[in-house]
Amino acid sequence: MAQVVIANRLRDGIVVFLGTNHTWVEQLQDCTPSESKEDGQRLMDISQEAADQQEIVDPNLIEVEKRGQTWHAIKMREEMRAKGPTVREDLGKQAGN
Amino acid sequence: MYQYDEYDQDFVEQRARQFSRQVERRISGELTEDQFKPLRLMNGLYLQLHAYMLRINVPYGCLSSAQMRKLGHVARLYDKSYGHLTTRQNMQLNWIRLTDMPQILLELASVEMHGIQSSGNCIRNITADEYAGVAADEVEDPRIYCEFLRQWSSLHPEFSFLPRKFKFAVTGSPNDRAAVKAHDIGLRLYRNDQGEVGFEVFVGGGLGRTPFIGKLIRDFLPTEHLLSYCEAILRVYNQLGRRDNKYKARIKVLVHETGEEAFRELVEKEWEAIRDGTLSLPEEDVALIRARFAPPKYEDLEDDTPSLESQRAENPGFNDWMDQQLAEHKQAGYTIVNISCTPIGKPPGDISSEQMESVADLAETYSFGEMRVTHNQNLVFTDVRKKDLFSLWQDLVKVELATPNHGLISDTICCPGLDYCALANARSIPLAEKISTAFADQERQKEIGEIYINMSGCINACGHHHVGNIGILGVDKKNTELYQLMLGGSAKEDASLGKILGPGFDEDGVVTAIEKLIDIYLDLRKDGETFLETHRRLGDGPFKERLYSAPS
Amino acid sequence: MARLRKDFTVPLLKNGKITEDAFTRVTGETDFPSTGALIVDLTSWQEHRSELLGRADPIGIELAAGESPSEIADDLGNLSLVALDFPAFSDGRAFSSARLLRERYHFKGEVRAVGDVLLEQLHFMSRVGFDSFVLDSEDPVQEWLIAQDDLNLWYQPTEDGRITVRQKRRG
Numbered sequence A: 001m002a003q004v005v006i007a008n009r010l011r012d013g014i015v016v017f018l019g020t021n022h023t024w025v026e027q028l029q030d031c032t033p034s035e036s037k038e039d040g041q042r043l044m045d046i047s048q049e050a051a052d053q054q055e056i057v058d059p060n061l062i063e064v065e066k067r068g069q070t071w072h073a074i075k076m077r078e079e080m081r082a083k084g085p086t087v088r089e090d091l092g093k094q095a096g097n
Numbered sequence B: 001m002y003q004y005d006e007y008d009q010d011f012v013e014q015r016a017r018q019f020s021r022q023v024e025r026r027i028s029g030e031l032t033e034d035q036f037k038p039l040r041l042m043n044g045l046y047l048q049l050h051a052y053m054l055r056i057n058v059p060y061g062c063l064s065s066a067q068m069r070k071l072g073h074v075a076r077l078y079d080k081s082y083g084h085l086t087t088r089q090n091m092q093l094n095w096i097r098l099t100d101m102p103q104i105l106l107e108l109a110s111v112e113m114h115g116i117q118s119s120g121n122c123i124r125n126i127t128a129d130e131y132a133g134v135a136a137d138e139v140e141d142p143r144i145y146c147e148f149l150r151q152w153s154s155l156h157p158e159f160s161f162l163p164r165k166f167k168f169a170v171t172g173s174p175n176d177r178a179a180v181k182a183h184d185i186g187l188r189l190y191r192n193d194q195g196e197v198g199f200e201v202f203v204g205g206g207l208g209r210t211p212f213i214g215k216l217i218r219d220f221l222p223t224e225h226l227l228s229y230c231e232a233i234l235r236v237y238n239q240l241g242r243r244d245n246k247y248k249a250r251i252k253v254l255v256h257e258t259g260e261e262a263f264r265e266l267v268e269k270e271w272e273a274i275r276d277g278t279l280s281l282p283e284e285d286v287a288l289i290r291a292r293f294a295p296p297k298y299e300d301l302e303d304d305t306p307s308l309e310s311q312r313a314e315n316p317g318f319n320d321w322m323d324q325q326l327a328e329h330k331q332a333g334y335t336i337v338n339i340s341c342t343p344i345g346k347p348p349g350d351i352s353s354e355q356m357e358s359v360a361d362l363a364e365t366y367s368f369g370e371m372r373v374t375h376n377q378n379l380v381f382t383d384v385r386k387k388d389l390f391s392l393w394q395d396l397v398k399v400e401l402a403t404p405n406h407g408l409i410s411d412t413i414c415c416p417g418l419d420y421c422a423l424a425n426a427r428s429i430p431l432a433e434k435i436s437t438a439f440a441d442q443e444r445q446k447e448i449g450e451i452y453i454n455m456s457g458c459i460n461a462c463g464h465h466h467v468g469n470i471g472i473l474g475v476d477k478k479n480t481e482l483y484q485l486m487l488g489g490s491a492k493e494d495a496s497l498g499k500i501l502g503p504g505f506d507e508d509g510v511v512t513a514i515e516k517l518i519d520i521y522l523d524l525r526k527d528g529e530t531f532l533e534t535h536r537r538l539g540d541g542p543f544k545e546r547l548y549s550a551p552s
Numbered sequence C: 001m002a003r004l005r006k007d008f009t010v011p012l013l014k015n016g017k018i019t020e021d022a023f024t025r026v027t028g029e030t031d032f033p034s035t036g037a038l039i040v041d042l043t044s045w046q047e048h049r050s051e052l053l054g055r056a057d058p059i060g061i062e063l064a065a066g067e068s069p070s071e072i073a074d075d076l077g078n079l080s081l082v083a084l085d086f087p088a089f090s091d092g093r094a095f096s097s098a099r100l101l102r103e104r105y106h107f108k109g110e111v112r113a114v115g116d117v118l119l120e121q122l123h124f125m126s127r128v129g130f131d132s133f134v135l136d137s138e139d140p141v142q143e144w145l146i147a148q149d150d151l152n153l154w155y156q157p158t159e160d161g162r163i164t165v166r167q168k169r170r171g
Ligand code: SF4
Pocket: B415, B416, B417, B418, B421, B422, B423, B424, B425, B456, B457, B458, B459, B460, B461, B462, B463
């Protein structure tokens, strides 16, 4: 199973994922989840640093899997965060806003 | 309605400036998230699933047109052009940026609004009867006392770090529309045999993980002692309430573990020491506040409004709406109008910026610029001339706020659930949408009659599921949503708690199950019985048996 | 945002000013220095009451969050100070204790906040009767001084002498 760090950006609260080169991206599809279990600590260390720099809050390592061409969070809750509310498909990441 | 004086205004502005400085210190890194979190919560700002959520207090549900217009504006400018009315008569905005908070708080302060104490372990926004001050069945206007409680509880120096949150509800009517027995303190104004007005005081009600109906700890509290008595209750709770376990920290557990009688003695003893002190409410102070709630300038009208008959006859939609949405006003020729924010197939309590602005305009035209937010997540116009009803209805139709479902099955109570809430186990809004869609037919709804379906996305019970005639609780079972049903709850003067009926259902299954329960009720009911009455007569038995045995 | 430390070193914010602390805190000890102002815990006080009363210098008691001021009500006349502990900033029991000390038992000595306290709580604390706070030596003292004036309007009557909104309205 692959993993990725999810967090909220401090300044606007928007859900972000840890991308490459210590960047934070808004779409799960734009980051490269790590397939290696051992990588977790390294990713969390990077995230903690970003939290200490007032970039993000509440970083968490979550499990994701590829279905077809797209990544999905395993847990309902995280999938909700990765997409947006199911009752407002015009809002959130699913709508590109 | 109450309007701030210079002191109230200054108070809210000082607090807004204080929080703005805290936001700056957070962004610059002077404050860590751990340090900042309690501060933002004390100002109503949560971090939810998708973004920050701001909970804005609507004191005891009273809202002016200017305030509603401002909410619409704030939602449009700083959020995604909609807000959510909550079961605590507040409004929540779901997509707030932290950096906008200083500006938002100033905007809100300009119309006497804020998020102070809408979260945190303190005394939360006081809720009240949504018809307060205008209901025909009212003994005395509870808003005057709500306002005293609001001021007394605002940044209370002693009670801002309680074991857990603390909720008040107040009614002035024998017909309880404020669910007073489901609150930490519930107050009911009434007139005793000597003709004096006082409160029945209920303590220790509440839902959540361990639901309790409030216990009557004082059957008559003269109004002048309201604040000192509440201070005594809070002081006992602040000292003795459990702090070792978050789930046992509400006052209901203290009352339960101490015992009703022993708890009463503790309170009475504390009260004896302070009852005649600076907290008593002398008549001249009450008169000052009462004057701020002076009724609007009602016209002298005949109660009989003949024009309505022909308008009803010619407009079936208007007729349905008239059947459902009105409540009796104390003033002849006027009526209370319920405005549904729970349209068929849509999220209960969501209202767009455009609708907020329209409603603000309509309240100015039809209701002296005043409205209420209800704990059923709807709105109320308090003072509508009966002769204006047809015209009001036409205007409401234009902005999709004329759903005639007040008190009917499609008018569900529903918390935000997993679509928004960080604590949720399951979604609740899609379920509400499916239920209202399944029962959209107006004739069928009327045939079913009065019934309350309440649903929550987790055990915290923001959707008041225990006191729904049918309650639905969402749980997470191995990463799939499962819904448990409970029957027989009531939030009214005959308050009762539902119990889980049996195995849970998936989302579609629960809609089918509710349809079956309704069929069972229609089959078993005696003349004129509501769902609750039939259930009270027969208990879970026949419902459970037929629901779970029926081939599906 | 500062944490108040329990070892009463420096600096002490008292009556709105940074002041030298005259007291030494001796808890869990039985060997008391013969001179100097002391703060002892409730158990020490109960066990060594007469010895402590025999000393010439000021004496104070520190109450833990669950300990009620009623337990020392009869001794307050002999005390110069009561320290109230906040095991966590969110544990607000000491707010009630402070009011009881001032308003029920009319204690006129120093009421000191110790433990885990947020700077943002300062204005609540002064209202319930605290008049001294021990700052962490790394605290930005200036911010504590500023925070005292964050808010200057009060709805609740306490016996701290501040005018409430209700009194202002009456003119
Ligand atoms: S009941 Fe649970 S899911 Fe629903 S709003 Fe409350 S905390 Fe969130």
